[in-house]
Amino acid sequence: MITGSIIQAYLICKRQAWLLSRQLVGEQDSDFLAIGRLISQESYSRDKKEITINGGKVDIIRLENGEIKLVEVKKSSRMIKSAKFQLLYYMWKANVDYGEIRIPKEKKVIEVHMTDDARGELLNLMNEIEDIINRDKVPKAERKKYCKTCSFEYFCWS
Amino acid sequence: MKETIYIFSAGTLKREDNSLVFITEENQKKHIPVENLKEIFVFGEVNLNKRLIEFLSKKEIMISFFNHYGFYVGSFYPREHYNSGFMILKQAQYYIDNEKRIYIAKKIVEGAARNSLKILRYYKNRGRKLDNHISEIEKNVEKIFRIEEIPKLMQVEGKIKKIYYESFNEIINSSGFKFTKRGRRPPIDRINALISFSNSLIYSIVLREIYATHLDPRIGYLHSTNFRRFSLNLDIAEIFKPIIGDRTIFSVINKNIIGVKDFEKSLNRVFLNDRGKRKFIEILEKRLNETVKLRKIGRNVSYRTLIRMELYKLEKHLLEDEVYEPLIMEW
Ligand code: SF4
Numbered sequence: 001m002i003t004g005s006i007i008q009a010y011l012i013c014k015r016q017a018w019l020l021s022r023q024l025v026g027e028q029d030s031d032f033l034a035i036g037r038l039i040s041q042e043s044y045s046r047d048k049k050e051i052t053i054n055g056g057k058v059d060i061i062r063l064e065n066g067e068i069k070l071v072e073v074k075k076s077s078r079m080i081k082s083a084k085f086q087l088l089y090y091m092w093k094a095n096v097d098y099g100e101i102r103i104p105k106e107k108k109v110i111e112v113h114m115t116d117d118a119r120g121e122l123l124n125l126m127n128e129i130e131d132i133i134n135r136d137k138v139p140k141a142e143r144k145k146y147c148k149t150c151s152f153e154y155f156c157w158s
Numbered sequence: 159m160k161e162t163i164y165i166f167s168a169g170t171l172k173r174e175d176n177s178l179v180f181i182t183e184e185n186q187k188k189h190i191p192v193e194n195l196k197e198i199f200v201f202g203e204v205n206l207n208k209r210l211i212e213f214l215s216k217k218e219i220m221i222s223f224f225n226h227y228g229f230y231v232g233s234f235y236p237r238e239h240y241n242s243g244f245m246i247l248k249q250a251q252y253y254i255d256n257e258k259r260i261y262i263a264k265k266i267v268e269g270a271a272r273n274s275l276k277i278l279r280y281y282k283n284r285g286r287k288l289d290n291h292i293s294e295i296e297k298n299v300e301k302i303f304r305i306e307e308i309p310k311l312m313q314v315e316g317k318i319k320k321i322y323y324e325s326f327n328e329i330i331n332s333s334g335f336k337f338t339k340r341g342r343r344p345p346i347d348r349i350n351a352l353i354s355f356s357n358s359l360i361y362s363i364v365l366r367e368i369y370a371t372h373l374d375p376r377i378g379y380l381h382s383t384n385f386r387r388f389s390l391n392l393d394i395a396e397i398f399k400p401i402i403g404d405r406t407i408f409s410v411i412n413k414n415i416i417g418v419k420d421f422e423k424s425l426n427r428v429f430l431n432d433r434g435k436r437k438f439i440e441i442l443e444k445r446l447n448e449t450v451k452l453r454k455i456g457r458n459v460s461y462r463t464l465i466r467m468e469l470y471k472l473e474k475h476l477l478e479d480e481v482y483e484p485l486i487m488e489w
Contacts, residue, residue: 023242024372024473138479157454158467158474 002129004086010129011082012146014139019152021133026151070099077103079146080110087112088122160196162363164439166432168203173213192217197366199224199359201435220369222362227344227429228351230358233365233388235375245372248476253377260311262475262482263380263393264302267315269484270396271299274322276487277400277408281329291325311380322400323353332411334418344427349407351421351428355435356403357395359442364391364398367466371473394468397484402461406442415441 003020010017019026072087074080080101087099091114099112112118132139141147141156150156165171169182178190197220214221215236223231252258275295282288298318305311319340326337326349337349345351368375368391378389380396410416420434430438449458459467468485475482 022244024245025240025242027370138477140479153455154459154463154467155470155473157452158470 002089002126002133004089006129006133007089007125008079008082008086010125010132011085012079013142013144013150014132015141015156016150016152017129018133018135018138019155026155068094068096070094070096072099072101074101074103075105077106077108077110084110084112085122085125088114088118089126092119092122161194162197162199162366162443163190163195164199164201164436165204166201166436170205171198171200171210172207173210178210178213192219195219197222197362199362199439201228201432218369220362220366222365224358227427228355228358228435230361233362235365235369235388238369240370240372242372245473245476246374246377249374249377252476253379259379260306260308262472263308263311264305265482265484266380266393266396267311267318268299268302269486270315270400271295271302271318271322272484272486273397273400274318274404275299277329277404278322278325286328288325288328291321291328294321308380308382315380329408330411332414332417335411344425345429346426348418348421348428349411351430352407352410352416352438353403355430355438356407356442357399359439360395360398360403361388361391363446363462364395364465367462367469368394370466371469373469373473394465394472397468398461398465401485401487402442402445406438406445410438410441 001021006017006020009020016026070087070090072083072090074083083101087101091097091099091112097114099114101110101112102108103110143157147153147156165180167180167182169180171178171180173179176192178192178195180188180190182188195217198214200221200223211221211234214234218236218239220233220235222233225231252262275292278288278292278295282292295318298314298321301314302311305314323337323340330337330349335348338347340350340353345354365375365388373390375388375390378391378393381389381392416430416434416437420431420437421428422431423429446462447460449460450464451457452459464485471480471482471485474480
């Protein structure tokens with residue numbers, strides 16, 4: 001089953017997506033993850049409501065004049081593309097048309113709209129992901145820049 | 159870097175709000191920060207209650223108990239936080255299939271033997287008479303590849319261990335330390351006491367690292383599983399006993415850090431007293447935190463991390479990602 005974190009992972013590394021689909025999560029005491037968790041817990045404490053969609057990451061929902069928007073908090077604009085698809089996926093699941101990625105550290109807000117194009121791209125992506133995670137074997141590790149900050153680093157490169 | 163704390167004194171360990179405190183018999187209170195705490199090793203007479211256990215479980219802190227002689231008694235293994243049914247199925251599959259199981263078991267025995275050989279060669283180059291021990295072990299290592307049954311493998315492993323331990327008398331140059339033969343229960347001489355204590359510690363350290371992976375500590379490959387006891391930690395410990403434990407034993411004796419006065423004897427049993435245990439742990443901790451450069455990652459990692467990485471290698475073997483080859487010291 002696809003989840004938000006699998007989508008996000010897939011765009012960075014197919015191997016990671018496969019591992020996550022087997023509940024093989026990386027090391028949680030990695031500093032980066034802890035920072036991410038802290039930011040999403042603290043930065044917007046006033047108007048936030050956390051939700052879980054489909055077992056995915058807990059993000060923020062906010063009601064504004066009757067409308068719902070999904071807000072995802074990121075620690076930096078690195079890997080913004082994967083964050084965008086993760087958010088689109090949540091929006092799709094929750095039937096919401098508007099979302100935002102906020103990067104408090106950089107004082108940035110990025111709008112995400114569920115257009116027909118966006119929906120098409122998302123569905124294509126999900127089909128690709130299904131193909132990968134339904135394989136019996138985990139895709140081989142390939143060293144890339146991202147590995148250094150990945151919670152699977154010690155796993156892949158042991 | 160996550161830490162281990164060791165409690166030798168008698169007293170009470172309890173939860174106070176969101177932190178841990180230890181209250182000694184003299185009513186002295188010590189605060190223990192939990193943020194970076196990974197595990198607690200208890201040697202002294204310590205009282206604790208369920209509230210504490212719940213807290214430790216929430217904080218994912220493992221607690222292991224050792225008796226007066228330094229023998230491992232048991233651990234509180236917190237509720238699993240990395241759970242993957244997929245991995246456990248794989249782990250069991252490789253246990254049930256004899257061919258698959260024996261491959262891993264053989265690699266563990268081979269890894270342990272090769273690391274022992276590394277140590278012997280190191281001392282040989284420093285003039286110790288170890289030629290015979292080395293060639294005897296090498297002969298037995300050759301036999302490993304042809305074995306197809308666990309009991310046979312255990313026999314060869316036993317032989318290798320016997321020769322290896324006998325070499326300790328050549329390596330250790332201190333009059334108070336003479337190895338007679340390996341006797342576990344009870345340890346019959348000071349070297350045996352050190353080996354037993356060191357092994358106990360390594361078993362618990364490996365167990366804590368297993369906790370950080372998706373593996374189930376109850377399914378081992380060399381050490382038979384009875385699903386009641388932990389056995390995977392015994393397996394992986396084999397690889398690290400020479401690298402971490404035995405090297406610590408040699409250095410504490412040869413550098414006179416631990417001497418005859420650090421042992422006690424009761425009935426037929428020889429064991430480290432508290433001072434000896436503390437000194438040993440201090441040196442062992444240093445070794446665990448020492449780092450070595452890993453080519454694949456391009457940076458230094460500690461021995462403790464190497465233990466976890468060994469478990470990851472096993473996971474990758476079970477996923478048919480990379481065939482398991484044990485860590486052999488190259489430094
Ligand atoms: S360490 Fe590198 S190869 Fe492994 S999952 Fe992370 S990004 Fe992918």
